[in-house]
Amino acid sequence: MPLRPSRPVRLGVVAETELVAHGLAGMLRPHSGRVSLSVLREPGPTAGLDVVLCDPFDGRDVSRGLEQIPALGPAKVLVFTWSDHPQRRRRALEAGADGFLTKRASAAELLATVEAVLRGDPVPEHGPRGEEPPAFPGLSQRESEVLVLIGRGLSNQEIADRIYVSVNSVKTYIRQIYAKTGATRRTQAVAWAHDHGWGG
DSSP states (O other): OOOOOSSOEEEEEEOSSHHHHHHHHHHHGGGTTTEEEEEESSOOOOTTOSEEEEOTTSSSOHHHHHHTGGGGTTSEEEEEESOOOHHHHHHHHHTTOSEEEETTOOHHHHHHHHHHHHHTOOOOOOSOTTOOOOOOTTSOHHHHHHHHHHHTTOOHHHHHHHHTOOHHHHHHHHHHHHHHHTOSSHHHHHHHHHHTTOOO
């Protein structure tokens, strides 16, 4: 079994919005003995941090986001983004990232990856590589993702924590899903997803 750090990992996250920072903080709060979180409003030097999370793909200028990865030293850099597509993984690592993880990872998976990056170990795989969030006909990408998480049995709060939005936002997405699919409850929405190709 890999050794864990003797003190909490000093983790930073580049987060331009309060929602992202709040969601990640809530997800990691039960693990305060293993990790402490600091929020960076923009990319820059990370002296005093062990590992920093960033998402160079969350914006219009992906090339600029990738170019900023080296500026996040001396901390280890973990790209933390929605899509685990192999091309994105390759571009991130070529740009200087120390690891890559999808935002669909659980808190345990995130911590295991952060600790592996800090030790210099290979980053563990979590789930199938190249997995893209499904896109159901007539639903937005975010609505599709919420529908899949409903199908996996997550509560509204768990969905909010997983995708870094408020519970009220999750409720809004669910209302939109119901309106577009004709469902009136979660089981009907999940049945609709299965009818439209989801094999979850």
